Structure formats: structure tokens, C-alpha cells
Amino acid sequence: xxxxxxxxxxxxxxxxxxxxxxxTLGYVVWSLTMIPVSLFVLWRNKWKVDIRLRSILYGSAVGxxxxxxxxxxxxxxxxxxxxxxxxxxxxxxxxxxxxxATLLRERxxxxxxxxxxxxxxxxxxxxLQEPASSPVHGYLWLVLSIVIFLLWGMQAYFMKSSAGTISxxxxxxxxxxxxxxxxxxxxxxxxxSVPINWGLKGAPLTAVIQSLNAWGCLLFVFAVxxxxxxxxxxxxxxxxxxITIILSLLLYHTVPTRLNLFGILLAMVAIVLMAVDEARGDxxxxxx
Numbered sequence: 507x508x509x510x511x512x513x514x515x516x517x518x519x520x521x522x523x524x525x526x527x528x529x530t531l532g533y534v535v536w537s538l539t540m541i542p543v544s545l546f547v548l549w550r551n552k553w554k555v556d557i558r559l560r561s562i563l564y565g566s567a568v569g570x571x572x573x574x575x576x577x578x579x580x581x582x583x584x585x586x587x588x589x590x591x592x593x594x595x596x597x598x599x600x601x602x603x604x605x606x607a608t609l610l611r612e613r614x615x616x617x618x619x620x621x622x623x624x625x626x627x628x629x630x631x632x633x634l635q636e637p638a639s640s641p642v643h644g645y646l647w648l649v650l651s652i653v654i655f656l657l658w659g660m661q662a663y664f665m666k667s668s669a670g671t672i673s674x675x676x677x678x679x680x681x682x683x684x685x686x687x688x689x690x691x692x693x694x695x696x697x698x699s700v701p702i703n704w705g706l707k708g709a710p711l712t713a714v715i716q717s718l719n720a721w722g723c724l725l726f727v728f729a730v731x732x733x734x735x736x737x738x739x740x741x742x743x744x745x746x747x748x749i750t751i752i753l754s755l756l757l758y759h760t761v762p763t764r765l766n767l768f769g770i771l772l773a774m775v776a777i778v779l780m781a782v783d784e785a786r787g788d789x790x791x792x793x794x
Contacts, residue, residue, distance in 0.1 A: 508722035515715045516532070517588055529580035546724075556673065565681070595651060666730060678724055
């Protein structure tokens with residue numbers, strides 16, 4: 507729910523406020539909202555910080571794959587529609603399942619494999635635009651959306667494979683640190699020569715919206731650690747875009763094309779197949 511509302515609102519300060527609050531500065535605000543959440547998890551962990559090299563490497567891998575995808579996302583949302591971008595991104599469980607099956611020797615069940623195969627045409631259908639009616643020009647936003655799709659799929663894999671090495675609290679701490687490390691890049695990308703909204707609809711509104719993302723990240727880490735990542739990841743990625751799509755259509759009065767709509771439905775089917783089949787297999791294995 508947190509990520510679903512965040513997904514629908516995150517482009518608001520950039521696209522619907524005049525003057526706008528640049529997406530690159532939105533990334534900086536997001537990285538700052540991770541600080542209070544990090545302080546909370548440190549307090550929860552009795553202020554213990556894991557500084558072993560293996561833990562730092564795992565934490566950095568999770569953090570950079572997530573934060574770099576986040577940085578790209580803020581730019582992509584200024585060039586493409588959220589109701590198409592987020593369904594593409596939420597297909598990232600396909601990457602997680604493939605990596606888990608090949609590197610961790612986990613078995614992808616029959617319907618989960620079908621879901622992975624369906625995700626590919628779904629991406630293509632989501633990318634199609636009608637030139638006469640669509641405000642979107644070019645396909646760089648599509649390429650970068652697929653890059654985020656790969657990065658976030660890898661992040662979930664790293665998060666899962668590091669379970670025996672680093673605690674959830676320290677993992678989130680390193681995620682926050684890497685987010686802050688990339689902030690100078692976001693500042694460098696910002697065009698300060700244009701009008702920027704420094705009022706309440708700028709940084710303060712962005713902070714409220716991005717806080718939803720920060721707390722959602724924390725819950726995601728704990729959900730992966732206490733549950734099964736191969737179930738949790740497809741489930742979360744299948745649920746939050748539904749909220750994003752519905753809210754985006756209501757708030758911005760945007761109607762997807764028939765092919766886009768079919769792509770959205772195909773993406774949802776792919777995610778449900780991955781989630782349900784892996785969940786069924788895990789439950790059967792537990793009972794057996």
C-alpha cells in the first residue's frame with residue numbers, strides 16, 4: 507500500500523506543480539527521508555553496526571542496485587507515464603527468480619516459468635504509444651525502465667542471498683548510506699537555472715511522498731528476511747502497481763491505449779503466476 511500510493515504521487519511535484527520541483531532534487535529528498543528510518547532501525551538494533559567486510563559488500567550491493575535504480579526512476583518518470591513504467595518495473599521478480607534458480611539452485615515451478623515468459627511481451631505492449639495522442643516522445647524512458655527492472659530484480663536477489671551474512675537492520679542502514687552517496691550525482695543532474703518550487707509544494711510535499719517509499723523499503727527488507735523472497739517479491743510487485751495504476755488514472759485522468767491496457771493485464775497475470783505457483787510449491791514442501 508505504501509509503495510502503491512508513493513508510485514502514483516511521486517511524479518506530482520515534477521509534473522503537476524508550477525513551478526515544478528525537479529525529480530533529481532526529489533531523489534535527494536528521498537535519500538534524506540531514509541535517515542530517520544535508519545535511526546529507527548539502529549535504535550531497534552541497540553545501535554549495533556556491522557562493519558565486517560563481507561557485510562559491507564553485501565549491504566553495498568543491495569544499496570547501490572536499489573539506489574541507482576531509484577535515481578534513474580526519478581528521471582524516467584519525467585519522460586514517461588507512471589501507469590506504464592511501474593508495471594514494467596514490477597516485473598523484476600522474473601530476474602529474482604531466474605537468479606535464484608541458476609545461482610542458488612532454487613527451482614522455478616511450471617507456472618512461475620510461464621509468468622517469466624509472459625513478462626517479456628508485456629513489456630513490449632506497455633511500451634507501445636499512439637503518436638497522435640501520446641505526450642510521450644522517444645524510447646529512452648523505456649530503455650531506462652528496463653534497466654531499473656534488472657537492477658531491482660538483482661537487488662532482491664542480493665537481499666535474499668545475504669540473509670545469513672548481515673542483519674536486516676544493518677542491511678537497511680547500508681541501503682540508506684548508498685542512497686546518500688549517490689545524492690551528489692542527483693544534484694549535478696539538476697538544472698538550477700530554471701524556476702524551482704521552494705515552497706510547501708516543493709521539498710516538504712516531496713518529503714511526505716518519499717517517506718512512503720522509505721518506510722516501504724524498510725518493510726520490504728523485513729518481509730524478505732522473515733518470509734520467502736521468492737514469494738514476497740512477486741507478491742509485493744504484483745500488489746502495489748494495481749494501486750499506482752488506479753490512483754494515477756483517477757488523479758491525472760490518463761486513459762491507456764488498448765494495447766497498453768492489455769500489457770498491464772498481461773503483466774499482472776505474469777506476476778500472479780509467479781507468486782501463486784511459488785507460494786503453492788513452498789507450502790507443499792513445508793507440509794511434506
